[in-house]
Amino acid sequence: MFNSISGEITAKAPGSICIETGGIEWEILMPAKDIGALGEPLSRAKVWVWLCHREDSMTLYGFSSERRRATFFELLKVEGIGPKAALKILGGISQAELERALEAGDVARLEAVPGLGKKTAQKMVLTLKGKLVFGKENGTALASPWGELADALTGMGYEKRAALAALERAAQDAGVFPGSPEAETLVFRNAILLLSGAV
Numbered sequence: 001m002f003n004s005i006s007g008e009i010t011a012k013a014p015g016s017i018c019i020e021t022g023g024i025e026w027e028i029l030m031p032a033k034d035i036g037a038l039g040e041p042l043s044r045a046k047v048w049v050w051l052c053h054r055e056d057s058m059t060l061y062g063f064s065s066e067r068r069r070a071t072f073f074e075l076l077k078v079e080g081i082g083p084k085a086a087l088k089i090l091g092g093i094s095q096a097e098l099e100r101a102l103e104a105g106d107v108a109r110l111e112a113v114p115g116l117g118k119k120t121a122q123k124m125v126l127t128l129k130g131k132l133v134f135g136k137e138n139g140t141a142l143a144s145p146w147g148e149l150a151d152a153l154t155g156m157g158y159e160k161r162a163a164l165a166a167l168e169r170a171a172q173d174a175g176v177f178p179g180s181p182e183a184e185t186l187v188f189r190n191a192i193l194l195l196s197g198a199v
Contacts, residue, residue, distance in 0.1 A: 003148055005062070006046040009039060015087070017062070019047060028062035029084075032091035037064040052083055061087065066147065068095065071132055073151050078127045080120050088115050099132045146171065149188050158195050166191040 005028070007021030016029050017038065028047055038045045047062040048069045061083060063069040068090065075086040092113040093101070101109040102125060110121035146167040153163035170190035171183075 002049045002051050002060070004046055004048045007044065009041050009043055009045050011041060012038070015091075017045075017047070019045060026060060028060045029087060030062045030064075031068070031087050031089075033094060034062070034064040034068055034090070059083070063090075070151065071095065071098070073155070074128055074131050075124075077155070078120070078123050080123060085115070089113055092116070102128050102132055103130070105129065146187065149184060149191070152188070153191065153195070162195060163191065166194040170194060 005019055005021055005026055007019040007026075009017060010020050010025055011018040012035055015032065015035075016027055017035055019026050019028060028049060030047070038047075047064070048066050049063075050061045050069060050072070052059045052061060061072070063072060072083075072086050072090060075081050075089060076083065081089070089098075092115070093110075097109070100106070105125050107118065107121045107125060110116055110124060111118055113121075146164065149167055150160055150164045153167070154160045158166075167187055170187045174183075174186055174190060
């Protein structure tokens with residue numbers, strides 16, 4: 001499972017960048033504001049990524065920080081918002097403005113984001129109010145080496161703090177560390193068993 005890619009920026013275009021690392025050039029779709037936060041071509045950058053694997057395609061999405069990626073995952077929980085729409089939303093409003101608008105229930109501000117209609121803006125407020133204030137609980141999950149797996153478990157309906165605790169315990173019990181697909185698969189499976197009370 002990919003977490004981040006670090007390397008030299010080889011190209012920047014509207015909606016995507018290319019990064020070369022280890023002799024491989026990656027094309028990564030990114031929100032416009034995240035692209036703007038990175039350096040110019042030939043400079044080095046670190047991008048937090050998410051691989052969307054479908055039957056007919058594999059698409060790599062990137063973000064300038066773990067916080068931005070976590071926001072992207074939260075947006076995907078809103079009915080009617082897919083990966084491309086989530087990128088467009090993140091590209092049309094700053095992180096701070098998005099958080100303020102959601103907490104205040106400011107549908108009018110959200111409607112001002114290009115491509116975002118009133119109904120979807122209302123759904124965003126209903127679904128995400130209180131979810132993008134990355135305080136102690138969310139901040140801990142994002143700083144954890146198992147943060148991405150915790151996000152996946154949260155998407156399955158588990159509470160984030162409980163998911164993170166189960167992942168940490170599963171890793172400790174198995175004596176493994178993050179960094180390999182085998183370790184992540186084992187920890188993820190065992191964490192689900194812990195959360196479901198099977199062990």
